[in-house]
Structure formats: structure tokens, C-alpha cells
Amino acid sequence: MLVHxxxxxxxxxxxxxxxxxxLFAVPLLVIVAASFSTHWSGAFPSGPTAEHYTAAVRGExxxxxxxxxxxxxxxxxxxxxxxxxxxxxxxxxxxxxxRILDALFVLPLAVxxxxxxxxxxxxxxxxxxxxxxxxxxxxxxxxxxxTAFAHQSVSAAVRRLDPVYExxxxxxxxxPSYVLLRVRLPLLLPSLGAAAGLCFALSMGELSATxxxxxxxxxxxxxxVFTATDRGSLFTGSALAVVLMATTLLVLLAVSRIRTRASxx
Amino acid sequence: MxxxxxxxxxxxxxxxxxxxxxxxxxxxxxxxxxVLGFVFLYPLGLVVQExxxxxxxxxxLASASFRDALxxxxxxxxxxxxxxxxxxxxxxLVVAFVPFPGAxxxxxxxxxxxxxxxxxxxLALLFVYGxxxxxxxxxxxxxxAAEGPFHFLTTPWGVLLAEITYFTPFVMRPLLAxxxxxxxxxxxxxxxxxxxxxxxxxxxxxxEALPALAAGGxxxxxxxxxxxxxxxxxxxxxxxxxxxxxxxxxxxxxDYAAACxxxxxNVAISVGLxxxxxxxxxxxxx
Numbered sequence: 001m002l003v004h005x006x007x008x009x010x011x012x013x014x015x016x017x018x019x020x021x022x023l024f025a026v027p028l029l030v031i032v033a034a035s036f037s038t039h040w041s042g043a044f045p046s047g048p049t050a051e052h053y054t055a056a057v058r059g060e061x062x063x064x065x066x067x068x069x070x071x072x073x074x075x076x077x078x079x080x081x082x083x084x085x086x087x088x089x090x091x092x093x094x095x096x097x098x099r100i101l102d103a104l105f106v107l108p109l110a111v112x113x114x115x116x117x118x119x120x121x122x123x124x125x126x127x128x129x130x131x132x133x134x135x136x137x138x139x140x141x142x143x144x145x146x147t148a149f150a151h152q153s154v155s156a157a158v159r160r161l162d163p164v165y166e167x168x169x170x171x172x173x174x175x176p177s178y179v180l181l182r183v184r185l186p187l188l189l190p191s192l193g194a195a196a197g198l199c200f201a202l203s204m205g206e207l208s209a210t211x212x213x214x215x216x217x218x219x220x221x222x223x224x225v226f227t228a229t230d231r232g233s234l235f236t237g238s239a240l241a242v243v244l245m246a247t248t249l250l251v252l253l254a255v256s257r258i259r260t261r262a263s264x265x
Numbered sequence: 266m267x268x269x270x271x272x273x274x275x276x277x278x279x280x281x282x283x284x285x286x287x288x289x290x291x292x293x294x295x296x297x298x299x300v301l302g303f304v305f306l307y308p309l310g311l312v313v314q315e316x317x318x319x320x321x322x323x324x325x326l327a328s329a330s331f332r333d334a335l336x337x338x339x340x341x342x343x344x345x346x347x348x349x350x351x352x353x354x355x356x357x358l359v360v361a362f363v364p365f366p367g368a369x370x371x372x373x374x375x376x377x378x379x380x381x382x383x384x385x386x387x388l389a390l391l392f393v394y395g396x397x398x399x400x401x402x403x404x405x406x407x408x409x410a411a412e413g414p415f416h417f418l419t420t421p422w423g424v425l426l427a428e429i430t431y432f433t434p435f436v437m438r439p440l441l442a443x444x445x446x447x448x449x450x451x452x453x454x455x456x457x458x459x460x461x462x463x464x465x466x467x468x469x470x471x472x473e474a475l476p477a478l479a480a481g482g483x484x485x486x487x488x489x490x491x492x493x494x495x496x497x498x499x500x501x502x503x504x505x506x507x508x509x510x511x512x513x514x515x516x517x518x519x520d521y522a523a524a525c526x527x528x529x530x531n532v533a534i535s536v537g538l539x540x541x542x543x544x545x546x547x548x549x550x551x
Contacts, residue, residue, distance in 0.1 A: 002362035002452055003462050003472075016359040019352065023430050024378060027389030030399070034392050038386055040399070045392075050459040092290050101294055108305055110539030112491035114508040118515055119308035119506075122525070123314060144305045171333040198380075205382025208493035208508065212516060222382060229498065232287070234391060241385055248380060 028245075035239035052239030061224060061240060065247065068204055068221040072133075075142035076150075076199035080192065082143070084148030088184070091158045103149040113145055117209030120144065133216035141209045146199040153198060157191030197255035204248045269471035276551040294318045309532075318523035325526040331510065335530070338506040340419060345428035350478060352429060353436030357465065360437075361444035362452070375434045384494035390497075394418050398445050409427050427495045434490060436481040443477035444470075448462055480546035488540050491531070 003009050025035060034040060083105065090101040099230065120141045120143030124131040131137040165187060169179045185192075205223040214223055222242050228237035316322070325331050360368050393399050394415045401413025417423050447470065455465045495510040505513070507527055515524035 002358070002456075004456065008462065012359050013365055016356060016363075016365075020356060023433070024354075024374070026393065027430065028378075028381075030389045030392045031385060036507065040392055042399065042403070044399075052344070064409055082297050082300055086294070086301075089290065089294045089297065091292065097291055097294065101298070104298065104301060104306075106543070107536070110487065110532075112493070112508050112511075112528075112531050112535055114491070114493050114511045115309075115312070115357070116305070118511055118524055118528050119312045120304070121515070122311045122521065123308035140304055145428070147301070173286070193338055201334045201380040205380075207382060207384055208491075208512075208526070211493075211512060219441060225388070226384070226497065229388060230500065231392070234395075238388060238392075241388060245381055249377065252380060256314045 011012075031238045031245075032174055032242055034235055035242045037038075039236060040235075051244075052236050056239045056243050057237065060219075061221075061243075063241075064219050064221045064224040065243060067135075068244070069247070071139050071142055071218075071220055072200045072203035074139050075146055075203045076196050078139075078143045079147040079150040080154075080196055080200050082197070083147050084154045084192065087151050087155035087158050088180070090155060102155065106148055108144055108148040109152075112137055113206070113208035114212065117141055118213030120209070132213075133215045135215065137213050137215070138210060138218055138220065141213055142203045143208055145206060145209060146202050149202060150195045150199050153195040154188065154191060157195075158189055161187060167251055185239065193255050193258055196253050200251055200255070201248050204251075286416055294332060312525045312528050315522055316529045318525075321522040321526050325523050330384060330505065331527065334505045334507050334510045334527075336423060338508075341424055341506065343429065344425055345432060345489045346482055346486045348425070348429040349433045349436045350482050353433045353440060353481065354474070354478065356433070357437045357440040358470070361441055362470070375437055375441075378434050379438070382402060382494060383427075383431045383505060384498040386422075386431045387495050387498035390418060390423065390430075392425055394423070410551055419499060419503065424496055424497055424504050424506075427499070428489050428492060431495065432485045432533040435485050435488065436478070438483045439477040440474060447473050474546075476548065480542065483538065483542035483545055487535050487542060490535050490538065507534075 004103065005013055033045050035052055036048055036050065037045035038049050038051075039045065041213070057065075086101060086105050090098050090105075092164060093101060120137060121132065124137055124140070128207065160165045161184065166179050166183050169183045170176075172184070205222060206220070207226065209225055210220055225237050225244065228234075228240060283409055322411055325397075360371055391398065394401070395418060396412070396416070398415075400415050404410065404413035406417070417426075451469055455469050456462075460468070492506070493512065495505050496504055496509050497512070508531065509525050511531065513528050514520045514527060
């Protein structure tokens with residue numbers, strides 16, 4: 001306890017509330033409130049309606065939602081495979097090899113996502129691989145962007161892994177592949193789940209690289225939120241944003257349920 | 266985990282392979298590196314190559330729009346980082362050391378906040394401070410004026426506010442982790458020796474928090490330099506940052522050589538800063 005006087009405690013809580021509520025809680029509430037209204041020109045929104053939601057789960061919007069879900073699922077799966085492979089290999093390397101591998105896989109974090117989008121666009125609009133205008137270019141860019149996050153969280157988990165288990169298994173004569181599949185990966189399962197959730201959430205909200213790349217028939221939800229707000233339909237945009245937030249939260253919740261079950265095994 | 270061995274086939278019977286037939290470990294590193302090389306390093310190399318088109322650098326570096334974007338990007342990122350550090354430190358102090366019912370809920374809320382895309386903040390600010398939003402609506406309702414006083418949303422200040430809002434949790438999380446490691450006996454000792462809260466914060470808590478502050482601050486600096494969603498949603502013609510310039514050159518003007526030049530400059534700044542962040546956070550043990 002830092003502040004002992006009663007008045008001092010209340011003063012610091014008040015200061016906290018004054019800063020925290022308008023900055024962090026109000027924005028999210030405002031979006032939810034706006035998504036249920038048709039008009040906002042006073043202190044509170046007016047014209048309550050659920051119309052934006054009936055529009056948000058139909059036609060173009062529904063398609064954008066499934067597009068986002070498919071893209072995020074595919075990108076997380078690919079990124080998790082790639083990141084886990086690299087993290088496990090790096091852990092068994094020593095010295096310079098390990099540092100180079102780690103640095104390579106962290107690099108996408110430091111490169112602006114807009115530039116990743118531009119680079120992917122430049123590279124895959126020409127032979128040997130023509131992907132421009134297909135959905136694959138969006139999935140590819142998302143994979144590049146989230147691989148670094150997958151690699152970082154998995155390699156942190158690999159470092160925390162107690163080497164006793166694998167040493168015991170190897171000492172009992174288990175082959176490296178067997179140790180990997182039956183000992184290390186099961187032990188890593190909770191962290192893999194966490195990494196998958198992180199990748200999924202990031203990919204669901206990805207806008208910068210997607211704006212550079214998306215073909216007309218593969219438009220993820222964040223792009224639709226942008227086009228809606230850009231043409232002035234702020235209320236439709238916020239309904240779409242609420243759908244985006246809710247879907248992300250639901251998936252994160254499901255992933256953390258699976259995670260707790262895995263850690264009890 | 267103990268059950269894994271029980272259901273296993275008798276591995277002891279399988280003879281271990283002779284050492285000479287196992288592949289060296291670095292061979293296993295080749296597939297992921299090859300994939301990353303093809304989907305990330307090769308594209309990045311092409312961007313550098315495109316930027317070397319004759320005259321591209323001279324044209325872009327001489328243009329006023331590029332210099333404006335560079336200045337705007339740097340001061341916005343620096344300002345937002347300072348704002349995030351001050352605000353994040355103050356908020357984390359209260360959550361950690363003046364606990365209140367619901368303080369845990371606040372830290373859960375921060376985790377959730379981090380998983381949302383940044384442009385939602387700008388969208389929300391449009392309703393709060395937009396031309397017909399909440400704040401201006403209250404003002405016109407109260408004073409009867411034709412329009413409200415809040416017009417900063419399409420200026421750099423709107424972007425700054427949105428960036429501080431969105432990135433402060435990124436400072437708070439490592440700070441809360443560092444504060445949970447801090448032995449509260451130190452605080453009790455300092456306060457029983459008569460130190461006032463301000464002095465305890467300055468002499469005990471701040472030195473402990475410095476590594477986490479440095480790591481969080483440099484991460485936020487890099488992320489602010491590269492922020493795109495917030496600036497795009499603001500829709501302000503007057504606010505152009507480097508990522509925004511890359512987008513408008515490439516997609517709106519189809520001037521790929523210029524876009525690549527701006528991209529190379531942006532990557533150089535942010536990779537350099539990110540390297541600093543890695544060094545700082547490794548020293549901090551984060």
C-alpha cells in the first residue's frame with residue numbers, strides 16, 4: 001500500500017477513474033452505443049435500432065466476416081507451424097546460428113505492416129509466383145505479419161520448458177522425433193494455444209497490409225469497416241466493428257477454454 | 266504428462282540410430298528459413314531494388330510531401346510515446362500500489378484492449394469529438410452556439426490522442442509485471458521511515474520500473490512510427506505519416522518507385538529503433 005491516508009487513496013482512485021474511464025472505457029462503449037442508433041448529435045445517441053445488425057449479418061458484410069475468419073484461421077495455422085518449427089530448431093542450435101534464426105524471425109515485427117503489404121504486392125505481381133488479385137496474397141501477407149508473434153511467444157515457452165522431461169525420455173531411449181511428438185509438443189500445447197489466439201486476433205484486425213492487397217472478391221471485415229466509415233455511414237461501420245470485436249473475443253475465449261483443458265491433462 | 270510414457274510402445278527395444286546417420290541440427294533450420302526468405306526477405310529485397318530506380322531517391326527526398334511526412338511521423342511518435350509513458354506509469358501505479366476492488370478486472374480489460382485493432386479508437390473518437398459528436402453536441406446544447414469548439418480530430422492532435430489511447434496499455438502491461446516483482450516490504454520500510462508517497466515513487470518505485478519503462482517506451486515508439494489504421498481512419502488530408510505516404514504513393518498514385526523509396530526509409534528508421542528496443546529489453550530482462 002503506497003498511500004496510507006484515506007483521503008489520499010480516494011484522491012488517487014478519483015484521478016485514476018478520471019483518466020481511465022474517458023480514455024479506455026468510453027471509446028468501446030461509444031462504438032457499441034452508436035451501433036444501435038441512427039443519430040448522434042447530443043450527449044447521447046438517439047433513434048434506437050437494430051437495423052445495422054440485421055444488415056451486418058447479411059450479404060456483403062457476412063461475406064466479409066467469413067473472409068476474415070478464413071483468412072485469420074489459415075494465417076494463424078501457417079504462422080504457428082512456421083514459427084514453432086523455427087523456435088524449436090533455434091532452441092537446439094547454439095551460438096551464432098540461434099541468434100541469426102531468432103533475429104530473422106523477429107524482423108517482420110520491426111518492418112511496418114504497410115511495407116510488408118507493399119513488398120508482398122511487388123513480389124507476387126510478377127513471376128515466378130503470380131498471386132496478385134487472388135485471396136492467397138492476403139493470406140500470405142497475414143501469415144508473414146503474424147509469424148513473428150507466433151515465433152516470439154513459442155520460443156519464450158520453449159525457453160521456460162524444463163529440459164528434465166526430454167532428457168528423461170531420451171535417456172530411456174526415445175528417438176528425437178518421438179521426444180518431439182510425445183513430450184515437447186504436448187508440454188508446449190498451452191503456449192501454442194495462446195500463440196494461436198494472439199495470431200488470430202491480430203489477423204482479424206489487420207488493416208494496413210490488407211489495404212494494399214485485397215482483391216475485390218476477398219474483402220476482410222476491417223476493410224469493410226473502413227469503406228463504410230469513409231463514405232459516412234458511421235453507424236453501420238460501428239455495428240460492423242462490434243461484430244468484429246465480438247467474433248475476436250469469442251474465438252479468444254474458445255482458445256483459452258481449450259488451453260485450460262490442455263494444461264490439466 | 267506422466268501418462269505419455271504408459272501408452273507408448275516399448276521404445277527401449279528400438280535401437281538408437283548410429284550418430285553418423287543423424288542430420289545436423291542446422292539442416293532442420295533450412296525449411297522455415299527458406300519459407301521466410303521467399304515470402305518476406307525476397308519481397309523486401311525487391312522493394313529495395315525498385316527504390317533504386319534512376320532518380321527515385323533524389324525526387325522523393327527533395328519533395329516537400331516526404332519531408333512533411335517524415336517530420337509529422339517523428340514528432341507524432343515521440344509525443345505519443347512520452348504521453349503513453351507518463352499516463353501508463355500513473356495508471357499502473359494506482360492499479361499496483363493503491364489497489365481497489367476491480368483492479369484485477371482493469372488488468373484483464375487491458376489485455377482485451379490489446380487484442381482490438383487500433384482503428385476502433387479513431388472510430389470512437391469520431392463519435393465523441395467529431396463535428397456532430399457528443400462533446401460538440403453538449404456544447405451547442407448548453408450554449409446555443411451554431412457549432413462546438415472541438416475540431417482537432419482531423420489535425421495531428423486527433424491522431425496523437427488516438428495513439429496515446431491505443432498504445433498506453435502496451436506500456437502498462439510490462440510495468441504491471443515489473444511492479445508485481447517489487448517487494449512491497451521496501452515500500453513499507455520507506456514509508457515507516459517517514460518518506461511521503463511522492464518520494465517513495467521517485468526513489469524506490471521509479472528505479473525499479475526504469476527497465477520496463479524503457480522497453481515499453483521503445484516498443485511503443487516503433488509501433489507509433491508504423492501506425493497506419495489510426496491515421497487512415499482520421500481521414501485528415503493534413504496528417505500524412507510515412508506509412509500513409511507509402512499507401513498513397515503505391516495505391517492511389519501507382520508510383521511504385523516513390524513508394525519503395527519511402528518504404529526503405531521507413532524500414533530503416535523502424536528496424537534501427539527496434540534493434541535498440543531489443544537491446545534495451547534484453548538488458549531489462551523482459
